[in-house]
Amino acid sequence: xxxxxxxxxxxxxxxxxxxxxxxxxxxxxxxxxxxxxxxxxxxxxxxxxxxxxxxxxxxxxxxxxxxxxxxxxxxxxxxxxxxxxxxxxxxxxxxxxxxxxxxxxxxxxxxxxxxxxxxxxxxxxxxxxxxxxxxxxxxxxxxxxxxxxxxxxxxxxxxxxxxxxxxxxxxxxxxxxxxxxxxxxxxxxxxxxxxxxxxxxxxxxxxxxxxxxxxxxxxxxxxxxxxxxxxxxxxxxxxxxxxxxxxxxxxxxxxxxxxxxxxxxxxxxxxxxxxxxxxxxxxxxxxxxxxxxxxxxxxxxxxxxxxxxxxxxxxxxxxxxxxxxxxxxxxxxxxxxxxxxxxxxxxxxxxxxxxxxxxxxxxxxxxxxxxxxxxxxxxx
Amino acid sequence: xxxxxxxxxxxxxxxxxxxxxxxxxxxxxxxxxxxxxxxxxxxxxxxxxxxxxxxxxxxxxxxxxxxxxxxxxxxxxxxxxxxxxxxxxxxxxxxxxxxxxxxxxxxxxxxxxxxxxxxxxxxxxxxxxxxxxxxxxxxxxxxxxxxxxxxxxxxxxxxxxxxxxxxxxxxxxxxxxxxxxxxxxxxxxxxxxxxxxxxxxxxxxxxxxxxxxxxxxxxxxxxxxxxxxxxxxxxxxxxxxxxxxxxxxxxxxxxxxxxxxxxxxxxxxxxxxxxxxxxxxxxxxxxxxxxxxxxxxxxxxxxxxxxxxxxxxxxxxxxxxxxxxxxx
Numbered sequence: 055x056x057x058x059x060x061x062x063x064x065x066x067x068x069x070x071x072x073x074x075x076x077x078x079x080x081x082x083x084x085x086x087x088x089x090x091x092x093x094x095x096x097x098x099x100x101x102x103x104x105x106x107x108x109x110x111x112x113x114x115x116x117x118x119x120x121x122x123x124x125x126x127x128x129x130x131x132x133x134x135x136x137x138x139x140x141x142x143x144x145x146x147x148x149x150x151x152x153x154x155x156x157x158x159x160x161x162x163x164x165x166x167x168x169x170x171x172x173x174x175x176x177x178x179x180x181x182x183x184x185x186x187x188x189x190x191x192x193x194x195x196x197x198x199x200x201x202x203x204x205x206x207x208x209x210x211x212x213x214x215x216x217x218x219x220x221x222x223x224x225x226x227x228x229x230x231x232x233x234x235x236x237x238x239x240x241x242x243x244x245x246x247x248x249x250x251x252x253x254x255x256x257x258x259x260x261x262x263x264x265x266x267x268x269x270x271x272x273x274x275x276x277x278x279x280x281x282x283x284x285x286x287x288x289x290x291x292x293x294x295x296x297x298x299x300x301x302x303x304x305x306x307x308x309x310x311x312x313x314x315x316x317x318x319x320x321x322x323x324x325x326x327x328x329x330x331x332x333x334x335x336x337x338x339x340x341x342x343x344x345x346x347x348x349x350x351x352x353x354x355x356x357x358x359x360x361x362x363x364x365x366x367x368x369x370x371x372x373x374x375x376x377x378x379x380x381x382x383x384x385x386x387x388x389x390x391x392x393x394x395x396x397x398x399x400x401x402x403x404x405x406x407x408x409x410x411x412x413x414x415x416x417x418x419x420x421x422x423x424x425x426x427x428x429x430x431x432x433x434x
Numbered sequence: 435x436x437x438x439x440x441x442x443x444x445x446x447x448x449x450x451x452x453x454x455x456x457x458x459x460x461x462x463x464x465x466x467x468x469x470x471x472x473x474x475x476x477x478x479x480x481x482x483x484x485x486x487x488x489x490x491x492x493x494x495x496x497x498x499x500x501x502x503x504x505x506x507x508x509x510x511x512x513x514x515x516x517x518x519x520x521x522x523x524x525x526x527x528x529x530x531x532x533x534x535x536x537x538x539x540x541x542x543x544x545x546x547x548x549x550x551x552x553x554x555x556x557x558x559x560x561x562x563x564x565x566x567x568x569x570x571x572x573x574x575x576x577x578x579x580x581x582x583x584x585x586x587x588x589x590x591x592x593x594x595x596x597x598x599x600x601x602x603x604x605x606x607x608x609x610x611x612x613x614x615x616x617x618x619x620x621x622x623x624x625x626x627x628x629x630x631x632x633x634x635x636x637x638x639x640x641x642x643x644x645x646x647x648x649x650x651x652x653x654x655x656x657x658x659x660x661x662x663x664x665x666x667x668x669x670x671x672x673x674x675x676x677x678x679x680x681x682x683x684x685x686x687x688x689x690x691x692x693x694x695x696x697x698x699x700x701x702x703x704x705x706x707x708x709x710x711x712x713x714x715x716x717x718x719x720x721x722x723x724x725x726x727x728x729x730x731x732x733x734x735x736x737x738x739x740x741x742x743x744x745x746x747x748x749x750x751x752x753x754x755x756x757x758x759x760x761x762x
Contacts (some may be wrong), residue, residue, distance in 0.1 A: 060552060087544075087599075088599065091598075092481065092482040092483040092599070093481065093482045097599060099598050099600070099601065139728055161600040243730075245728070245729040246718075246721040246722075246731065254721070255717055256715075256717055256718065257670055268603075268614065270596050270598040270603035271596065271598045271599070272595070272596035272598060272603075273481065273487075273597070274477065274490075275489060275490075275594060276596060277594065277596040277603035277613055279614070281604070288610055289605045289610050289611075289612045291594045291596070291605050291710075293710065296707070296708055297708070299708070303712070305711055305712065306715055307713070309710070329718075342593045380616075380618075380620055381620060381621065384620055384622070384631070388580065388627050388628060388629050390628055392577075392578065392579065393574075393579045393628065398725065399724075399728055402728035402729070403728055405730070406728060406730070408635045409730065433469055
C-alpha cells in the first residue's frame, strides 16, 4: 500500500507539476498585429492554438467530406459531455481511486470544430496504411508491454490494456532489456529508461497539434516555443538560410530550414532523432510545414509527414490556429516539468520498496500489480 | 632497439603532419566554397526598422560560467587536499580525477565591475562558500535545470536571437531553455520563474531589459554564486561591431547583496557559415546522476546511503611503449 500511494503520488505529481490557466480566445484579442514585418515578410508573430477538438482521422461515414455541419458538431459535443470516463472513480479509498482520480478538471475538452478530421490528405482523412515493417515494430512493442502485465488483474479481467494477452504467471522475460528504445509506460520501473517520455519530462514530438505555440519572427530565423501541457514543451528555431546538417546529427525536433513562398512560410525538417518518435516515425521522418496568415487572428497550418519506413504514402494535416492573448498566457513558455519532477523518483522508490517487501515475504510479487496503465487498465 | 623505435616515430610524426596539412588545406577550401551557397544570409548592421541587428547565433568567449569573480586556474572542478597542506597545493578529487587535465578550471580576470568582488551580506557569503564546497550536490546546472538569467547568457553553449516585431526571442542550446523579451506592454506572470520576466525597450542603439519574477532557485555560475527571489536585473545590450554586443547587467537583490553590482562582457556572433544552435538535451543526460541510486540494479559501483561511491579507473591504453617497457 505504501508503494501504491507513493506511485500514485508520483503520477499525480507529474500531472500537476505545473498547472497554468490557459485562456482560450477565438475572438480578437485587442491590439492590431501589422500584416507584415518591417522587412516585408507576412507577420506570423503571436501565440497560436487550435481552439477546437477535432478527430485526428475522419470517421468513415463522412467519406471525403472535410467539413461538418452545425448539427454534427453539436452532436459530437453532446457525446463528449456525456462521457462517463470524465468522472470515473475506483472503489473509494483504493489505490485505483487515487491513481485514477482524473475527472473533468484534468481532462477538459475543447468544443468540436468545423473539420471532420485533422488529416486532409489522403482525401478520406485517414492516415495511410502502416508498412509491414512498422506493423511489426508496433507488435513487438505491444507484446512487450503485455508480457510485463500477464500476472496482473488487468490481464486476469481481460481489460482493454491487455487485449490479445493471456493471464498467467510472471514472464521469465520480465527482467530482459527491451529490443527497442522505450518511450511509453510499461509495467516495470527498473530505472528511468523504463518510464515514459512524459514521466521523464521529455514529452512532445514534432509535429505537435494540441499545444500552444509562440512564434517570434526574426528576419533570418523564426523561433517557435511550444507548450504541450503538464509543464512540458520545447523550443524550435527555424533557420531561413543554410542547409540541414550532416546525417549523423540527430535532433529531438529535427533540423528546420524555412523559406518564403509568397506569404507562406514553408519549413522543411529532417535529421530527427530516433528517441523522440511521432506515431512510430523516428529518424526517417521528413516534414514540410506551411504557415499562412489568413486574417488578423487566424493562421493556417499545414504539415505533410513522410516516412516511407512507416507509412505507405505521405499524408497531410491542416489546422486553423487562433491568436491567443499575450497578456493572459504570459508564463507558458517556461516548461519546468523536470525541475519539479518528484513523480519519477517516487515511481522508482515505490518500485524498490515493493521489491523489498516481496523479498521479505510481506508483499505481493510486483509483477502481479498493474502500475502501468493507470486509468486505462481499469475494467469498464 | 630504442633507436629504431625513435626513427619509426619520427616517420609517423612526419606522415601525420603531412596528413594534417592536407586536411587543413581541404577544409579551408571547403569553407570558402560553403560561403557562396551555404553561408549565413547577408545581414546588415541594422534591421529595416533602424535597430541594431542582433539576429543570429551568439556565445560568450570567457570563463564567467566557472566563476564571475577573478580566479586563478585550478587543477580540478572538484579538489581535495594534496600532499602539501597549502590551499595552492590542492589536487583534483575523485569525481573528476579520471578526466586528468581536462577537468581543471581556467583562470579569469573576472567580469564583476568596481572592485571585482560580489558584495554579499555576511550571511549570504557564508552560503556562497558552502555552495562552492558542495558544488556537485547543489549546482542546478548539473541537474539540467533551467539556468536562469543572467547565467544562460554566458554558459559555454550558443544561443539564438530571433529579433521580432514586438518580441525578441532567445533560444538556448542548454536544456532547450528560452526567454522572451517583451518590447510591448505585458505584465508579469502569475508565478515566480526560473528564466524571469523580461521587458525591454530601446534607448538609442542599446536594448535595455528589466528582468523580474525570479524564483531564487537558479545560480550565477559554478562557483556557488547565487541570489534570492528578490533578484532584479537590468540588462544592457549595446552593439560594439555588427558581430559583437557589449552585455552589461546590473544585479540588485537586497536579501543577498549589500548594494547593486554589475557584470559586463562581450557576446560574440558565431560566424561559421553554418552556425546553428544544436539542442543540448540534458534532462536525459542527468538521469543517471539524479536517479541512478534508484535503479533496481545500480550502474554505479556502490552507494552508501545517499552517497555515490565511484571507483576511478584510468587504463593505460595498449601499445603505450613506455609502460610496456616498464612492465617488462
